[in-house]
Structure formats: structure tokens, C-alpha cells
Amino acid sequence: MSFEQCSISGDATVDSPRDLATTYKIVEIFHSVQGEGAHAGIPHVFVRFGKCNLQCEWCDTDFETFTEMTAIDILADVLQYSCKRIIFTGGEPMLNDLWPLHRLFKARGYTLSCESNGTILIPDGLLDWICISPKDQLYPNVRIKQREGDELKCVYVGQDLSIYDELMNGFSHCFLQPCYMEAESVEWNGKNFAMTETVVKENPEWRLSLQTHKWMGVD
Numbered sequence: 032m033s034f035e036q037c038s039i040s041g042d043a044t045v046d047s048p049r050d051l052a053t054t055y056k057i058v059e060i061f062h063s064v065q066g067e068g069a070h071a072g073i074p075h076v077f078v079r080f081g082k083c084n085l086q087c088e089w090c091d092t093d094f095e096t097f098t099e100m101t102a103i104d105i106l107a108d109v110l111q112y113s114c115k116r117i118i119f120t121g122g123e124p125m126l127n128d129l130w131p132l133h134r135l136f137k138a139r140g141y142t143l144s145c146e147s148n149g150t151i152l153i154p155d156g157l158l159d160w161i162c163i164s165p166k167d168q169l170y171p172n173v174r175i176k177q178r179e180g181d182e183l184k185c186v187y188v189g190q191d192l193s194i195y196d197e198l199m200n201g202f203s204h205c206f207l208q209p210c211y212m213e214a215e216s217v218e219w220n221g222k223n224f225a226m227t228e229t230v231v232k233e234n235p236e237w238r239l240s241l242q243t244h245k246w247m248g249v250d
């Protein structure tokens with residue numbers, strides 16, 4: 032879509048042509064209910080970016096399959112949903128300069144969240160809700176740079192939880208989530224559920240997060 036001809040840019044004086052023309056690698060944009068963590072049950076528009084700087088063994092996202100979209104195309108896609116909450120996810124969304132999208136969506140009253148692996152520092156004021164899902168259990172030598180935010184969400188695979196002692200201080204909500212792999216058996220996944228439940232009971236500073244969207248069969 033050409034930004035010069037766009038009728039959805041609303042009050043054109045608030046949109047910078049440079050912002051509208053910024054391109055991003057986008058895997059998918061979809062409207063769904065957040066299935067996990069502090070905002071479970073709340074509808075959001077998910078904007079999934081391509082590319083990631085890690086390669087976790089349980090990753091369920093094909094972040095190498097994406098299309099180049101301009102910010103105005105992203106805007107047009109998101110505006111079709113009657114939902115004012117966006118989650119930037121990935122891949123790793125913070126590999127991108129999100130300020131153009133921030134300006135376009137904040138001008139329209141959106142609430143912006145992200146789900147990031149924490150390896151890239153997030154600029155102050157960019158987002159309304161920061162969820163960091165560190166991967167120290169796989170990458171102990173990768174430094175977590177974003178050490179403050181709203182939600183810390185860790186995939187539990189039996190790691191020593193003391194690795195998060197300092198990091199937890201920077202977050203208001205701390206979640207442990209069982210590692211779930213579709214390719215594995217019901218028994219394998221069930222064991223992880225049970226192990227995580229036990230650990231949360233013994234460590235109540237953590238809350239259990241379940242990927243309820245997977246049970247519902249939605250994205």
C-alpha cells in the first residue's frame with residue numbers, strides 16, 4: 032500500500048511519512064486472546080516479527096519465514112480488529128527500531144506490550160508493558176540486558192532458580208512456565224507440567240503460567 036494514498040492514516044498531520052514507510056520483517060499479524068502470563072485471557076493483536084538472535088530448542092515459531100511490510104501496511108492490518116492492545120512478539124521484536132510503530136499506534140490510543148528474550152535493552156517509554164522471557168537455562172553466557180520490566184516469564188526445564196534471584200527484583204510479576212513441545216508425547220509434556228507445579232508450590236514467589244492458547248488450539 033502506498034502511504035501517499037492511504038486513507039487510514041487518520042489525521043495525516045500526526046503521521047510522519049518516514050514512520051509510515053518504515054519496513055519490518057513480519058511473520059504474521061493476528062487477533063487472539065493472550066494465553067499465558069499476567070495478561071492471560073485478554074484479547075490482543077499479536078504482531079510477530081521475523082528473525083531472532085537465539086535458537087532455543089523448544090522454539091515453536093518459524094521466524095525465518097516472513098514478509099517485508101511497511102508500517103502503514105501493519106497499521107492497516109491491525110486497524111481491522113476492534114482491539115486496542117498490541118503485543119509485539121517474535122522472533123525477537125527488539126531487533127527492530129519500534130519507535131515508528133510506537134508513534135503510529137500511540138497516536139491512535141493503543142496499549143503496546145512486548146515479549147522479548149531480554150538480550151537487547153529496551154528504550155524507556157517505548158512500551159506500556161514489558162515481558163521478558165530470558166533463556167539463561169540454554170544460554171548461560173548470554174547477558175540479559177533488559178533487567179527491569181513488568182513480567183518475567185521463564186520456561187522451566189529443571190534449572191536452578193537461583194539464577195533469577197537478582198533479575199526477579201526488577202519485575203512486578205514472575206512466572207514459571209512448563210516447557211511444552213508439540214512434537215513430544217503427552218507423558219513428556221505432562222511430566223513437565225507436574226514438575227513445574229511442584230516447584231511453584233515450593234517457591235511461591237513464582238506463579239504458574241500455562242500456555243492455555245495451545246489447549247484451545249488457537250495461535
Ligand code: SF4
Binds near residue numbers: 083084086089166
Ligand atoms: S528467544 Fe524466543 S523466538 Fe528466539 S529462538 Fe528462543 S523461543 Fe524462539
